[in-house]
Amino acid sequence: MQIPPTSPAHILVVDDEPDLRTLYELTLLREGYRVEAAGDLLQAREQLESKRFDAVITDMRLPDGLGLELLRELVAQQRAERCVIITAHGSAENAVEALKAGAFDYLTKPVDLKQFRSVVASAILGTQNLSRPAAGDSGLGELGPGPTAATSTKSEKSDKSASAILQKLVGESAVMRAVKSRIVKVAGSMAPVLIQGESGTGKELVARAVHACSHRAAGPFVAVNCGAIPENLLEAEFFGARKGAYTGSTQDRQGYFQAAKGGTLFLDEIGDLPLAMQSKLLRAIQERSVRPLGSPQEDTVDVRIVSATHKELGAQVQAGAFRQDLYYRLNVIEIGVPPLRERREDLPALCQALLSRICKESGLAVPELTGAVMEQLRSHPFDGNVRELENILHRAVALGEGNDLHFEAPPQDFVAVPENLQAFLDQQERSILSKVLQETGFNRTAAASKLGLSLRQIRYRIARLNIETPGGDDASDESA
Template sequence: MPESIPASVLVVDDEPDLRTLYELTLLRDGHEVVSAPDLTQAREWLAQRRFDVLITDMRLPDGLGLELLREMTQTQRTEKCIVITAYGSADNAVESLKAGAFDYLTKPVDLKQLRAAVASALLSQRHPLVFRPTTVTTQELSAPGAPTRQLSSAPPPPSGVQALQRIVGSSASIVQIKSLIEKVATSMAPVLILGESGTGKELVARAVHECSHRAQGPFVAVNCGAIPENLIEAEFFGVRKGAFTGAAQDRDGYFHAAQGGTLFLDEIGDLPLAMQAKLLRVIQERRVRALGGVQEDHVDVRVVSATHRDLSALVPAGEFRQDLYYRLNVIEVRTSALRDRREDLPALTQALLQRICADSGQATPTISAQALAWLQTRELPGNVRELENLLQRALALSSSDSLEPKDFGDTAAPTASNGFADSQRPAAPSPETVPPSIPADLQSYLDQQEREVLLKALKECNFNRTAAAARLGLNLRQMRYRIQRLGIAMPSDETDGG
């Protein structure tokens, strides 16, 4: 549990016994506590003075605690707000976070959890980023009349500054993403990062962590699509000795490993439905029961998730739980494709070159204007990851201290039409390297290309799906999904048992 920091707390609850219980619990931690039975008296207290933390029940005799939160947000109050909701009321919890709450607790309130939430809120209050959290998305930030927040003049902590610097670029989309990261960092609200593969979703997740009061805690990244389905529950929640054959000792899961920090669930869209239900319960209750265990452990973890898939489309298709989607998507961040921020390519190229060369211990070469111009003409569907691969190849092929178009391979070599000598012109490309004409239906074209690649891998592996998946860098579940989606007929005598 976070270290207790003496502070002033306002408790709002219409049940006298619960008010007394909360007061006594917080008084033992050295806090100054005052209480109110309804919104009217709470407003009177707030008009008289400021507090460090406000704890309010959702339902009060004269209205909802959400009304108080919204009023405080509008008047830019600095109190961190913790909302108490009815047991299992996911909608209320999400609404409270969207209204600006730092955290929420469900009834019946666990007193250890109450103390931990208050201590965590106070740690956040002491953090240099003292603005209140917001719930706008990157699109809303750029919209006319978008809400604005005044940030503290104090800079983020050193780890946060470094994490934000790793998100390279000065385009409008990058500026908006960095601003949103700073705004939401001090909240406990879940963050959902959406964007194409290779657009830096994990960088954004790390920046959210490093800019928060959890920066000293662990950051645990999990690729949900890379875990075998039969091991997912054990990996997430842990295992107790003897739970199944081979469980020779107790082992903690990802939630335990991320205690006090951030759990990053990458490719959340690939999580099986059965596991989605279990994940939802853990997020709601903040409790984990290890596989084979009899007791539940409280976990203090902020969840940040990411996917390249359209979760809003997966929900009506029955592939993703609607309640989990709304619970994860309290704050949405969208990363931009590289083709939509071409102006960032020079700075991004230089940053990648410096990092690659630092990792390999070699001097960083310059990159010629011609090579940079060639990179600007590339579509780069793999985004930053593809750009990094191209630069690694160029560094391997280059024999000078400057990268030229020829260093990127034959397809990058200049022709006489752009001012280079005939001796520099590459040999005519073979028919296989001639780029195809623009297809009338891009998705059908891409599906056909994917089908041919999968069939080739399957045939070479005697239609063993496990072996073919490994050949293509996929797991078995991803392979099955693609086979089904593309309608690939499989022999009845499969050898992989799946």
């Protein structure tokens, strides 16, 4: 039995300029969509009261208010329509404000029609994938036409992928439930995401979950370690290069932006990116185009940016090490990944998941996590977070016998904090000086030479620390 095709997606276009409104309508009609139009907020609200749409495309500035007002009303009413905002060219603040308010995406004037069609198609796909409420959503709000049979199959595959990767974010503590809920909530838009967290907390796993839960799940996920690329190769790596652009360039080279087309570009350790490259990255994100080295023209790019860092970017901005405009562009939506010490209740589940994977890779039986083992692990500080826990379990499996885990005693490399630091340091210095003076027969010149000091410096220290020396001030100095 054939499944009847669903009706075309329904789109509302809101713009007060008749020529532009007609251009958008004709472009969308050629793509096979049903299109309605409005010239101001009042007309748009009337349309929305009587009909449901798959997407709303609105200019930012309208005669009776801002398109942002319409967006906020859609969000407040939990409507299913995805909203695309059109802003004036170069108005980065408006674009960021729109994304933070819940816009699916934004376009800048003059609108590139190829990009226009791509953004609208992505918005409609995102709306259709909301045909069932996602975890953490309320499920409220009517939906537009459902997906076709082909879209349903693709959606089901994406759902399985998203579910699988969310399961890799092990833990049901309150902080981890909040992280998972936020991932599902932010995955549906094109807004840039900044993932903050200490080293070893699993920031890349969170980035992959954002991608897997989004309408871009079928597209590529390209992960880039910004701190691992030599500075002189950054531009070619990010934007690509044409044959002959530099010495040794024998063929066209694809950059990360081109490789991530239709998917997600994950910029790990974004805080390590040099200032000069930060400026070029900002332009690529704002203009949605890149110029490969040696190319006379720019390539339009269609990627979602997700970045991560263990550094405090706000402090780097204050120190002049990170561009403020890039920081605000990347940090539209923030996801904080908690350190392991703040979710110790997840430790048993984490250990079980990690041990299952470690033993599966090694072809070994999974050892029992006894109460004594868990007690030993709970006492560990885990400064290296989940990555450190994984390393500990790897060693415990390798060194264990049979079904037992063997944990090495942690090294005692810490020093107790003294109540009076200066007194503590003076005592350490006095002890060292006294020892060396005794070894040299209290010859100050020889002792100073051994410690890398001048005679004047060691005399000053002996006097300041009140170290008693036999035979007077410099009785044996000259015999060294």
